[in-house]
Amino acid sequence: MPTRSLSRALAALAGVVLALGLTGCDLAGKDAPGGAQPTPGTDAEVRVPAYFVGHTPRGPRLYLEQHDAGGSDRLTAAAEALLAGRPRDPDYRSLLPRGSLAGTGRVAAHRTGDRVTFSVSVASHRWTRRPHGLSREEARLAVQELLYTLRAAAGDGSEAARIEFRLDGRAVPFLGVPSGATAAPRVRTLALVNVLEPDDQAVVTGDTISASGLADSFEAHVPWQVLDDRGRRVLNGFTTAQGWGTRLYPWQASVDISSLQPGRYTFLAKTSNPSGREGFEPTEDTKTFRVS
Template identity: 40%
Template sequence: MRTTPRPVRTLAALAVGVLLTTSACGGDDSATDPVAADRSESPTAAESPSEPAPSDVPSEEPAAAGAVPVYYVGDTGVGPRLFREFRRVSGEPALGAAEMAASGEPADPDYRSLFPGGGGFDTVDHSGGTIAVTLSDETWVERPSGMADAEAELALQALVHTVQGALQSRDPVTVTSPAGATTLFGVETSDGVDNADPFDVLNLVSITAPEQGASVSGTFTASGVASSFEATVPWEVRDGSDAVVARGFATAEGWMDALYPWETEVDVSDLAPGTYTFIAMTDDPSGGEGNPPMFDTKEITVS
């Protein structure tokens, strides 16, 4: 995610929502973006036609295999934050999601993983009020050279939000290596790590639909989660020259204490076929004197 709307790019050759094997995947959110995601839902059957995605709201039952929330990192005007994508994995959902968060390629090229290459996860076990993640080796036990403390903490939070979202549980997360170490990038987890305050780690607006690279026509439904002033979520559609060709706003179900769902209808029937960028953002009542607005953007094709 960028702090200002980006120019429309050539669509990357990414297969959004393609079935991925557990060995190739890796990462969620249980409070709307895990902490905020407690009030959000996964994509509907219409958005994910091959298989309905599990709810992102915590429950006592683990999510079935299919679309799971995966947390990646993106840049904002207040520093790196976590952004959520719903991705499909095969096998055990929490393990596949964790692998996707660590080593999978985000569908949105604005996102990235803070996990360096070379490591991996062996198991994710949810029992006794704890989500226990086992590393496949010792690679990620210590903080690697060049990784700042804040990056290590955010990488751990990406893992926490992801496995909590896949399991639909807010139970704390521990990480253990085969040799018995209980740190991830030097951050101790033996007492269990909770999901952090969403206002400290999450981007405050997120687009669930349309997905990156989606094809739309006529009028489409845009949705996501946000915490924006007075629950107002402005949106824009921009063309290849970055000119605004449509705009409006959605009203979220709440604001201030969490990220809440928002939904709106976007009319693109007057637009010429081509590639555009759909942008959702937080409202800025200060006129630029406070923190910069946060954005989420998705490239779409109007047919």
């Protein structure tokens, strides 16, 4: 039978920045596959990054998704995908309140030395304060959600990124977080494993499914499982990421599903939990798919 791979190869981890005020800069995005680049001035559909919040044993962390969007401005397209608040994976959510920014078309970026700064317009004074029901920790993570998304869209992988919030031309807080916030360290902000492919709710017609993602797992060991619709493990194995210990590294796995009956399944990847290290539960990420 023909084999159908659901994997779109992890896009180059170095992005070419388009006309976003980053003239002459080539910024390498280590943790954010960027997808195809559109031709300036066109509305070609591209795949852009968006970071959403999910639960982990270490608390809420950011998970990366890729979204299809139109337009030639990657910053605008990525911010719109994020602020729409519609992650593909139902396990994720966005902490950014809808309508809190004054139009993603007003996102700007500039680079000074080794730092990239994003400038975003706040919709009104209402959003300079932390809204009821949003904790301080959630407000800070919401800002990181936006900052990580814009940095990935710009192709910048350095830690030296910051975001400024403006209203009527003046620097203002956003959700109670002061303007000028910098990117928090990856190891305290990102989920330690992230499944990028297959897309959630993908339909498989062949004998093989190709999975891929990012991880920072002990000794680069990334275990995976396939679960049936009752949560029972029907397949399992492991793959090896390209590194471990300092950031998230790409991994890929080719899974033979020829033994599976038609139906709904879940692909699960997790971090390795070395023996003897109590209190460190593995981080997991899942994607559902259907075998037809």
